[in-house]
Amino acid sequence: MRKKLLLSCAGLVTAGLISAITLAEKTESLTVPASAEKSLSAAPNLTKLGSNRSIPSRAPEGGYTAPVTFTPTQEQFDECLLIDGDGDGKTWQLNDGWLMSPYNMNAPIDHWCIFPAMNLEGGSYKVTYTYYTRFDLENFSLMLGQEASPEAMTMTVMERTGYSNNDAQTETQTVELSAGTWHFGLHAFSEKNKFNIFFRNIKLEKIDNSLPKSPELSLENYGMDGTLTVTIPTLNIGGETLTASSIDVNVTLDGAPLEGGQFSGAPGEVKTLAFTVPSSGLHVIEATATVDGKSSEPGKIERRFTKIQQIPTPMGYTFAPDDDEFSWCTVINANGDSNTWEICNSGFSEEGRLEDQALRYSYSYTKNADEWLILPAFEGGAAGARLLSFLASTKFNAEALEVCMAYEPTVEALSQNVIWSNTALNLGDVFVRQEAYFAVEADKQFYIAFHAISPANAAYLYVQHITVDVTDGSAPVAPSLSNPLFDGGDGTVTLTFPTLNIDGMTMDASTEIKVDVTLDGAPYGETLTGAPGEEVSLQFSDLTLAEHTVTATSYSFNANGEKIGGQVASLTFKCRISSSFAYQLPLDLDLNKESFDLCLVVDANEDGKTWENDTYANVFTYGYSRENEADDWIITPAIEVTEPGDYEIALTVSSKSASYTEEFEVMLGTAQTTAAMTIEVLPRTGILSTAWNRLDKTLRIDEPGRYYLGIHCVSAKDLYGLNVKKLEFKANKVTNESPAAVTDLAGDGLETGELTAELTFTFPAVTVEGTPLDAETALTATLTSSEESVTVDGKPGEAATARIACPAGVSTVSIVIASDKGESPAASVEVNCGLDRPTAPVVTGVTIAEDNMSAKIDYEAIITGVNGGHVNASNMSYFLFEWDEDDQDWYQVDVTDDLSMTYELAYADEPLSLITLGLQAYNGVNSGSSMTRFTLILGKPHVLPMEENFENGQIHFQPITLSSTVDDAYAPKWKLIDPAEVIPGVTSQAGGYSLYGHTTYNRGDSYIVLPKFSTENFTDAQIEFTSYHHPASCEMMLMAATHGMTRYTPIGTVEVPASTEGWKTFKFPLPEEFQGKKWVEARLYVNFADGSAATPLIDSYTIRSASQVGVEGISATLTEGTVTGERGAIIFTGFAEGENARVITPAGQTVATPVLSGVRTSVSLPSGIYIVTVGGNTCKVAVD
Secondary structure, eight states: OOOOOOOOOOOOOOOOOOOOOOOOEEOSSOOOOGGGOOBTTSOOOOEEOOSBOOOTTBOTTSSBOSSEEEOOOHHHHHTSEEEETTOSSOOOEEETTEEEEOOOSSSOOOEEEEOOOEEEOSEEEEEEEEEEEOSSOEEEEEEEESSSSGGGEEEEEEEEEEEOOSSOEEEEEEEEEOSEEEEEEEEEOOOTTOOOEEEEEEEEEEOOTTSBOOOEEEEEEETTEEEEEEEOOOBBTTSOBOOOSOEEEEEEETTEEEEEEEEEEOTTOEEEEEEEOSSSEEEEEEEEEEETTEEOOOEEEEEEEOOOOOSSBOTTOEEOOOHHHHHHSEEEETTOSSOOEEEESSSSOSTTOOSSOEEEEEOOSSSOOOEEEEOOOBOOOSSEEEEEEEEEEEESSOEEEEEEEESSSSHHHHTTOEEEEEEEEOOTTOOEEEEEEEEEOTTOOBEEEEEEOOOTTOOEEEEEEEEEEEOOTTSBOOOEEEEEEEETTEEEEEEEOOSBBTTSOBOOTTOOEEEEEEETTEEOSSOEEEOTTOEEEEEEOSOOSSEEEEEEEEEEEOTTSOEEEEEEEEEEEEOOOOTTOOEESSEEEEOSHHHHTTSEEEETTOSSOOEEEETTTTEEEEOOOSSSOOOEEEEOOOEEEOSOEEEEEEEEEEESOTTSOEEEEEEEESSSSSTTEEEEEEEEEEEOOSSOEEEEEEEEEOSOEEEEEEEEEOOOSSOOOEEEEEEEEEEOOOOTTSBOOOEEEEEEEOTTOOSEEEEEEEOOSBBTTSOBOOTTOOEEEEEEOSSOEEEEEEOTTOEEEEEEEOOSEEEEEEEEEEETTEEOOOEEEEEEESBOOBOOOOEEEEEEOTTSSEEEEEEOOOOSBTTSOBOOGGGOEEEEEEEETTTTEEEEEEEESSSEEEEEOSSTTOBOEEEEEEEEEEOSSSOOOOOEEEEEEESBOEESOEEEOOGGGBOSSSOOEEEOSSOGGGSOEEEEEOGGGTSTTOOOSSSSOEEEEEOSSSOOEEEEEOOOEEOTTOSOEEEEEEEEESTTSOEEEEEEEETTOSBOEEEEEEOOOSSOOEEEEEEEEOOGGGTTOSOEEEEEEEEOTTGGGOOOEEEEEEEEEGGGGGGGGOOOOOSSSEEEEETTEEEEESOOTTOBEEEEOTTSOEEEOOBOOSSEEEEEOOSEEEEEEETTEEEEEEEO
């Protein structure tokens, strides 16, 4: 079943200064303004004006009353006062049902959201709210104040500083408020470069006066211990004395029962409870009192418990860390960016973790990390070895970390002694134990520092569970790994056994040292045994041509046979191709990841910006440096040239941006070094196009041998980037007697979308030097794509056609003509194969049926794709969808391969409705076009008279719809409102509400499209409306259209007056062509020429026959029963069974003569005004 679309208009803010404009009323010689010109057959996009103005819990004098919940709805949010206190252009916003405060990367935020007024009685209230943050430490509060300003927010409901929790928390607080007006205020004041804060469901409700008051709580705490004093209440909230002899008390700590906190006592009795919290940080103690089954609101104390720091830190102490331990540390942001060490309780992996919180370094987009976190001083004690252990984790990318030790807590001292380092730390979102051994001097306190040195734009580094303790210093220090010598995947690494132990003493020559070796994280070979200083050559073979890491862990055994030590050395190296490797000609090389790994990259200016493989596009790419001109090489492996001759060398290149010219040169040399690049292939060349360009050069090579090709990027600084995707290197077989290149070459993919191209060309009739070829010369054309090669035989001057398989998308097909004298120069053509996604359908016309129950929709045939490709137009299907507002989804209603469709309503008497349709094209390969959305107003037109006064903030004749000539984002907004809220002192002359339009921009316009109505049996139908006539009103033009028309006809205009005239009614008789019609659509064009200063107000409108004015005098008094109008029906209730009734239109046409049932009788009718006669009485009834 089709469901109706209901779209609400957003609320608006009242304009400020009002300026005067001239006024005149004019109804003759009308011309539709250019901005308002619009064809009736165009497919419109209309928005339905909301049918109800629903403001819950409104007090008569304005403001909310308790209980009230700020969800917030869009209407509630529109009533809030938003203050951007820090001037960053951002503040609170409504985001998917949550109030959200955004962050500022460069400065602390100061964002206020002050809620609309609440008119409250004095007393106790309960405040409930839900909030969460993301991964950063945020500062925010919920306040109450008696005026809508930050200065008036004097009562703190809750406040959080340094808070992080991405799980939503719901909390309750109790507040005492005096009678009067109150406002909630949300205040976000986090430090710079944090993240977002979210709030919702802020609820205020009054507490029952008969409940006991909350127990009084007082707390003394020292370290992790607390002493709580609980005083049992003696009064209820209303101030009456509690008469019960015993009151039950329940005390909780962080939501769990506090030991000894469940007890009973007499009113006023005092109980003292001693307890210890399990961890440092913020803790919540709550206590409730229960008497005669009624429980108080909880008395609450929030208190931060802080560990007592041991100075210096003893050996064996573990830094979890918690908030206290983090406060003992020193954080140094050495590079001056906004990213440094912080403590967090979320965002890291559960796997391997031992603590609830961790130290975190978050990456900078632009700067390499240089961030220090220095732990507090550790006790000295006896000289000797110490063992540092900690858990580390990384997320998304590899990180770089150093751990340093010194006797002073300064960067200068700490940077001199690195005791642990890993510049490629990639732990895959798992916490892994790390260890570092070091020696200390006797009786000297020392400091440990974690130094984050990750490259720019890395990700996240986490550290937790940090411990330093005394260890056996006789164990060997780490061995050394050096001198990786490899040819291809075969080679050696030198391992040298250590000569010192951890205590720094030279080990006896007879000491037996053990070393375990790993390759890329896996054990490699047997355990090695050696003497101090001994060297061993580690042999490797058949390694992949990639980066590899070798580690060596040293240890020994003490006199008790216990394994001691475990210091690790690490060496990372890259295996490159074998010295015997060379590419063979002809070479047609895709420059992808596989070929990139074989090349040598040289960052000659050492700025960290150089050639890399673009893993998405799979091409070689050079980015850019903001500070330095490019000086970056990528040099291929050897290319074997076996004989002297001419060689064609070609590169396929593009710029990453059409706004920046990238420059490069191509050189050839006899070694894979920049110094050897001495033979110019392409001089310094600029490339601006983002399309692929094939640049070639024929080069004479006289000496056979191995050559290396180097691409040298020399772009200016701060551009965008260069891409290279293909290298071609082949012998040039073109001679003077070779055939010339083909002529008349053309080709493209097949329209049907097959991955095949069809090419046409003419065989050459002359040689390269222009000599005519013999007419009987046998020629062979070889067509080559990336998918296959095909040949076509022919004679000079013959026309030929050939088909060849090609990849989807744009690709190049080349053609070479061969004879017994040699090969022609290559010719090529770009082809586009496969099916493209169709462009969106273009609706060319919508023809509404005479009865307004159906519409014919016409649209253009789609013949091109969104990328200019083929769409197989002969196989195109057009789908019509209808939007279901309830399900928030599209449902198919028709499909055809014709260029028109008819949409029909399901039932003959369906009421007038706004229907949203979508047209989409498909060409058979799941490549549907985007949706073309448009709206129709179909259904049974309203019967005259229509008298709309917006009583009770409702629209009684539906639908009123809106559109504009400007984009939706800039279009004026309309809503029903008490006009006094816009212009003080102005009251509605009709139903208490007026239609109010407003824009925040300097221009705009609206069409107010009135519900369609029928003028059948009428010759004098007219439209009148009442608007507030003042200098800040808008110029308006009334237009109308009916079946058979292609354009709207101007009916009359209202101009802006020079002075305020108050409410004024404008009456416009409909021209003859609109009389006696099954449907007429009228719309009011409103021109906001003064932009945000314009304040149009429409109080009511009436559409009726001039003869229907007398309907107003009909009495609505009945001597028995009731007659009421509902949506689509008149309801008779309480009349005698069998009694007759008669329903007629104001024009005198009888439309129903029901016999009443005696209880309830329903008569279905279209919307409109009806005259009902029953039981000797007559009344007027409106049907929605």
